[in-house]
Amino acid sequence: MYKRSPLQAQDHVIAERKRREKMGDLFISLSKIVPGLKKLDKSSILGDTIEYMKELQEQVKLLEESKKNIPSALEYNDSNKEHVLGSNKIKVRIMDKSVLINIHCNKQDGMLGRVLVQMEQLHLSVHDMRIMPFGPTNLEISILAQMEDGCCINVHDIVKAIQINILDLVNN
């Protein structure tokens, strides 16, 4: 609890001045990168900074989340040979809530009915569907569907469902 010598006191004043100046500059810098700043007093800057930063973090979280789900495609082959007669092939693409399904398979009785039943069970509303005969025994089916609200399904589950319930395939 000793008093300061005059010289030390002066140093102290200068140091404190410097510190304040640094903080002031930081506040200015901060206010420049926080958009939509209404008031410019320090408390408002801090408050708005906190608010804005939480928004940013949430946004990043959402974007990174959606990055995983959106553009995916998975293809299933029951044969590693492409052009083999009678090979089943399933391709599923998902973007946002849109689902594009491609099935290349042998003709089977009642298959098209099972397709639509399966779409319903997957909570996919079919917006467009195309069946092309390819050769005497094969079909090329294209389905454009939309995920129903609250539904979030991935490529793999769709492929699995089609394999089991539509093409009657037990093994992958």
Add this chain to the structure above:
Amino acid sequence: MYKRSPLQAQDHVIAERKRREKMGDLFISLSKIVPGLKKLDKSSILGDTIEYMKELQEQVKLLEESKKNIPSALEYNDSNKEHVLGSNKIKVRIMDKSVLINIHCNKQDGMLGRVLVQMEQLHLSVHDMRIMPFGPTNLEISILAQMEDGCCINVHDIVKAIQINILDLVNN
């Protein structure tokens, strides 16, 4: 330049205390949502906040940028016989004289016209064709064609021709 009455002076002290307390709380709140904070003094908090916020903004910018370009980035193929390029994907099947072409690509002006021209040049007569929009930027095109008499072309040549003349892709 009037002095304050003693009562006012006391009020002033209390108000200033309150203000300081508020700022202190804000600094604490801020420090809690800025990850990886090394030092906890106010200048460091502000500095690191600025730095971290710039990173966040950059990250959001990048993520939103990439969100437009991605469609192919996360696409997965288990077949090396398919040709993936950017977001374009071409699949060709041939059986006897039947040819089934699947193209998944970005929308391009004049592309559909070039498709039909190319089919002609390949001596493929188009028996069926389907264009499905997939999301805001992509198209799914299915073409069922028949080789004209005396024509014998293979899968690879068709893929090449589509890449170069329809999708304007130079490299395979």
Add this chain to the structure above:
DNA sequence: CGGCACACGTGATAC
């Protein structure tokens, strides 16, 4: 001891 960071009370000032 010096260097640093903080909280405090105070006067000035803007609306």
Add this chain to the structure above:
DNA sequence: TGTATCACGTGTGCC
């Protein structure tokens, strides 16, 4: 005129 915010110098404590 109150009711805010601000900058300042100072005292105090912590490595």
